[in-house]
Amino acid sequence: MAQLDRPPTDDTDLCIGTRLREFRMAQGYSLAKLAAVTGISDATLSRVENAQTLVSAHNLYILSQALNVDITAFYEPAAHPIRSGIRSVSRAGEGRQIDTARFTSAVLAADLSNKKMHPAIDVVTATALDQVGGMASHSGEEFLLVMEGVLVLHSEHYAPLRLNAGDSIYFDAGMAHAYLTPDGTPARILVVNSSEPDLGDAAPVASFPS
Helix, strand or coil: CCCCCCCCCCHHHHHHHHHHHHHHHHCCCCHHHHHHHHCCCHHHHHHHHCCCCCCCHHHHHHHHHHHCCCHHHHHCCCCEECCCCCCCCCCCCCCEEEECCCCEEEECCCCEECCCCEEEEEEECCCCHHHCCCCECCCCEEEEEEEECEEEEEECCEEEEEEECCCEEEEECCCCEEEECCCCCCEEEEEEECCCCCCCCCCCCCCCCC
16 A cells, blocks of 8 residues: 655644654664564655654554554554653653663653653663674764663774763764673663664674774
8 A cells, every 4th residue: 555645634643653753762673674674664654753744554554563562552642742841750660661782771751752852771781892783873962870880881983981880971972882891790871862862773883992
């Protein structure tokens, strides 16, 4: 069935795009990876997510199967947009759980959309770059605070940096980077991005020797 290529006309269509992005991120899929799984082009998926086009019933069914959600979930109310006076509370142990090859993440304030900051608590256990698919970059800036354990931050232009509990760093997220640990002991870190990072597969980037 052909993809409809016209602007959404009501709040339901806008909701579908927002929910699609939420489900994709919850699965740790990049647009390219979801496109490969579903056969729907990443350009089309991007237009749907950004409310620039409608999605056919056939493609919506394919997406529901790939993302392991009921098709009706796309019509549920989306996350609340940021507006004056709104707030989001994440209690200890809460957060939308996402498991990726790079780390385990609890995404905070997941009930708010269009945020300017994207906070998460990540648990890192990998000890080598090939375990996480190399270094990756994304737009925006990043703040990292080590809450527990020891983290080794690999990044372009710099030698690996050891950060202990209580240490923090603020850096340009466009500089390819990766989080590792010295010996596999879990490191628990608070990460705040000014632009939401892609949790999909990352292409390896050359690194300095450890």
